[in-house]
Amino acid sequence: MKQEKGRVDLTLPVVSPEIDRYMRTLVSSTDHSVLLEMEAYAQQHNFPIVNRLVGIFLEMQAKMIQAKRVFEFGSGYGYSAYWFAKAVGAEGEVICSDMNPANRAAAEKYLTTVDLWQRIDFKVEKAQDAFTKTEGLFDICYNDADKEGYPEIWQMAKNRIRPGGLYIADNVLWSGRVALQNDLNTADSVSESTKAIMQHNQMIFNDAEFDAFINPTRDGVIVARRK
Numbered sequence: 219m220k221q222e223k224g225r226v227d228l229t230l231p232v233v234s235p236e237i238d239r240y241m242r243t244l245v246s247s248t249d250h251s252v253l254l255e256m257e258a259y260a261q262q263h264n265f266p267i268v269n270r271l272v273g274i275f276l277e278m279q280a281k282m283i284q285a286k287r288v289f290e291f292g293s294g295y296g297y298s299a300y301w302f303a304k305a306v307g308a309e310g311e312v313i314c315s316d317m318n319p320a321n322r323a324a325a326e327k328y329l330t331t332v333d334l335w336q337r338i339d340f341k342v343e344k345a346q347d348a349f350t351k352t353e354g355l356f357d358i359c360y361n362d363a364d365k366e367g368y369p370e371i372w373q374m375a376k377n378r379i380r381p382g383g384l385y386i387a388d389n390v391l392w393s394g395r396v397a398l399q400n401d402l403n404t405a406d407s408v409s410e411s412t413k414a415i416m417q418h419n420q421m422i423f424n425d426a427e428f429d430a431f432i433n434p435t436r437d438g439v440i441v442a443r444r445k
């Protein structure tokens with residue numbers, strides 16, 4: 219149980235720590251030292267990147283549909299983009315977006331060292347605005363921006379995903395808060411972020427144009443495939 223903005227914040231481990239530790243041991247080897255540097259940076263600065271397990275999952279999802287064009291809402295300093303950039307291949311592109319120019323500079327530094335930067339088009343602006351200005355369909359729209367914006371981003375993205383393409387969003391189990399909400403008596407005790415994620419998840423599962431599944435790895439990753 220944590221305190222957040224004056225309210226009691228109930229959380230649940232999505233994955234038991236023992237299982238999480240075991241799964242991480244299976245994926246601990248890497249041929250790119252830059253990955254270790256990016257992960258160390260996140261640890262030192264408490265920056266919320268997807269971890270190695272989710273990164274590999276994203277890469278695999280992209281490879282499974284031969285994705286060549288990915289749009290990321292909320293790219294941070296390029297850790298999730300590293301996995302997508304590997305997956306799309308030399309002819310592919312990953313359009314990143316983040317409001318902080320320092321994140322773009324860090325992404326350029328890291329991804330240049332592994333020859334992935336030329337696959338990246340990094341927009342420094344609000345992700346929703348960058349998306350609106352970018353034309354065409356995407357193989358994958360990946361959402362990891364501020365949680366209050368999740369419903370809006372889903373609604374923008376869903377019509378811009380090609381048939382057979384994927385909408386993927388991180389943190390959809392939100393440290394278990396989405397499951398605990400029903401146990402709380404007053405709506406006031408539920409944060410705006412939690413409400414937005416719950417609304418987002420329900421909209422996706424109610425959408426007849428998409429098949430959806432939540433992978434309960436780390437903080438929960440939703441994958442919705444356009445039919």
Ligand SMILES: C[S@@+](CC[C@H](N)C(=O)[O-])C[C@H]1O[C@@H](n2cnc3c(N)ncnc32)[C@H](O)[C@@H]1O
Pocket residue numbers: 266267268291292293294295296297298299315316317318321343344345346362363364367
């Ligand atoms: C959770 S972090 C992203 C981590 C990244 N996807 C990864 O795993 O490596 C969210 C990032 O999105 C940025 N952000 C949040 N909402 C945004 C928005 N609406 N537009 C642009 N950037 C946003 C934040 O500044 C932060 O750097």
